[in-house]
């Protein structure tokens with residue numbers, strides 16, 4: 195069985211603009227300071243395109259998708 199891609203955020207690189215959570219509210223919450231909290235790291239296939247978009251638009255390259 196194929197493993198689901200995983201979402202990771204590098205907390206050191208992140209500067210808390212919150213764009214990833216706007217794109218992926220199903221997987222990412224923001225804390226009181228605007229930093230992302232991953233709700234679930236497994237990315238369902240129907241959200242994979244949006245997760246890849248979040249990875250591309252993150253200004254600090256903090257969003258990562260691990261495909262296996």
Ligand code: SF4
Pocket residue numbers: 203207208209210211212213214215228229230251252253254255256257
């Ligand atoms: S888009 Fe990138 S820098 Fe902005 S909150 Fe998300 S992970 Fe952090």
